[in-house]
Amino acid sequence: xxxxxDTWYVACTPDEIADKPLGRRICGEPIAFYRGPEGRVAAVExxxxxxxxxxxxxxxxxxxxxxxxxxxxxxxxxxxxxMPGQRVRGFxxxxxxxxxxxxxxxxxxxxxxALADSSLIPELQxxxxxxxxxxxxxxxxxxDYRLMIDNxxxxxxxxxVHSTSIGQKEIDETPCTTRTxxxxxxxxxxxxxxxxxxxxxxxxxxxxxPEDQPVDRWQICRFTPPSHVxxxxxxxxxxxGGYDAPREAKASSxxxxxITPETTTSIWYFWGMARNFKPEDEALTAxxxxxxxxxxxxxxxxxxxxxxxxLQWPGRSLLKLxxxxxxVQARRVIDRLIAAEQGTSVALAAN
Ligand code: FES
Ligand SMILES: [Fe+2]
Numbered sequence: 226x227x228x229x230x231d232t233w234y235v236a237c238t239p240d241e242i243a244d245k246p247l248g249r250r251i252c253g254e255p256i257a258f259y260r261g262p263e264g265r266v267a268a269v270e271x272x273x274x275x276x277x278x279x280x281x282x283x284x285x286x287x288x289x290x291x292x293x294x295x296x297x298x299x300x301x302x303x304x305x306x307x308m309p310g311q312r313v314r315g316f317x318x319x320x321x322x323x324x325x326x327x328x329x330x331x332x333x334x335x336x337x338x339a340l341a342d343s344s345l346i347p348e349l350q351x352x353x354x355x356x357x358x359x360x361x362x363x364x365x366x367x368x369d370y371r372l373m374i375d376n377x378x379x380x381x382x383x384x385x386v387h388s389t390s391i392g393q394k395e396i397d398e399t400p401c402t403t404r405t406x407x408x409x410x411x412x413x414x415x416x417x418x419x420x421x422x423x424x425x426x427x428x429x430x431x432x433x434x435p436e437d438q439p440v441d442r443w444q445i446c447r448f449t450p451p452s453h454v455x456x457x458x459x460x461x462x463x464x465x466g467g468y469d470a471p472r473e474a475k476a477s478s479x480x481x482x483x484i485t486p487e488t489t490t491s492i493w494y495f496w497g498m499a500r501n502f503k504p505e506d507e508a509l510t511a512x513x514x515x516x517x518x519x520x521x522x523x524x525x526x527x528x529x530x531x532x533x534x535x536l537q538w539p540g541r542s543l544l545k546l547x548x549x550x551x552x553v554q555a556r557r558v559i560d561r562l563i564a565a566e567q568g569t570s571v572a573l574a575a576n
């Protein structure tokens with residue numbers, strides 16, 4: 226397996242299970258997500274014990290998941306509750322998955338349920354905080370989740386892939402630095418006295434700041450396992466302290482990326498942006514979301530085509546340049562976690 230499974234992944238957002246079950250494959254496991262008794266979120270194998278139909282094609286009735294084929298009623302403990310005209314006591318149980326609704330997302334633990342500890346779900350500074358606003362979306366992308374981590378831990382690609390919005394030549398002219406703190410990998414780049422690219426001009430304008438003056442720009446990418454990349458980005462009027470500039474001299478935000486493997490070569494990519502300026506401005510949230518959605522769609526084609534190339538020529542070696550250090554370090558952390566789950570040493574996993 227190329228991904229850790231004894232960990233929490235974002236499975237979906239609450240709106241996706243508002244009125245019907247959702248079938249979604251996570252780490253290779255087909256899972257049906259739905260709201261069980263008292264509206265609590267539940268996750269069971271997407272497999273009806275009767276004839277193997279996907280339970281997610283059914284519906285929810287009074288907290289029970291009803292198979293859409295012949296009406297079997299499944300409980301959130303994986304045991305059949307009822308089936309018209311049948312005695313169900315001997316029906317085999319199906320697998321259930323630990324699942325928690327928190328911070329505006331539904332989190333699932335695809336591995337050993339005995340190890341699931343909800344205190345391991347990351348704290349999100351912006352969730353349930355009136356000083357922050359959040360907008361985001363979901364893309365399905367046919368690539369290994371680690372290719373997306375590489376993409377986000379090295380923003381040099383912005384100059385080329387996102388040339389009309391956030392890209393600018395100063396990005397690849399400015400070296401980035403990478404450091405590791407425990408399981409966290411941090412890549413940062415600071416560009417001083419530059420012209421803001423179009424996206425940031427828009428953000429400066431929205432924040433009541435001039436857009437025609439030089440700015441200091443920063444990008445600080447943080448990877449934490451299994452596959453979260455949170456990126457602090459922003460611009461400040463030049464010479465006001467950059468990242469540490471007072472709030473009234475800058476426009477900044479947090480790019481949020483939760484990358485959930487669907488299979489070894491496809492992902493559910495939950496992207497978003499959290500900001501702590503003008504949090505009440507819903508029109509601004511919508512326009513940032515639209516802009517970010519377009520920017521992230523530009524990565525999609527590149528990643529899917531890269532994955533196709535890698536599948537076609539699996540034996541070809543890839544270069545590891547200094548701009549790739551963040552992704553390389555993140556993979557080291559991931560390899561260590563997978564080896565620990567499998568009870569083997571990292572040295573063995575590397576061979
Ligand atoms: S397959 Fe589900 S009730 Fe028959
Ligand atoms: Fe990108």
